[in-house]
Amino acid sequence: MSAKARESIDRGADDYVQFWAAGESGKGAYRCSECAYYVTVCRTLPVCPRCAGSSWEQVEWSPFRRALRLR
Ligand SMILES: [Zn+2]
Secondary structure, eight states: OOOTTTTTSOSOSSSOOOEEETTSBOOEEEEETTTOOEEEESSBOOOOTTTOOOEEEEEOOOTTHHHHHTO
16 A cells, blocks of 8 residues: 555645646646656656656646736
8 A cells, every 4th residue: 555645635725736647648837746846847747856756746837927917
């Protein structure tokens, strides 16, 4: 049984956080769930180069949204 994969789920009540595994296809910005290393992905999720973790959390990547909302 791997308890390690599940322990990061109960981190709070804000929103549901989905985790993605290395080798899955993905696009955008992701953060390692182990060490918070940040990567941008255009095809396939890698294994974390820092901690060799394989669980990723998708990060919203929208640098312009905030500026547009100001007006
Ligand atoms: Zn990592």
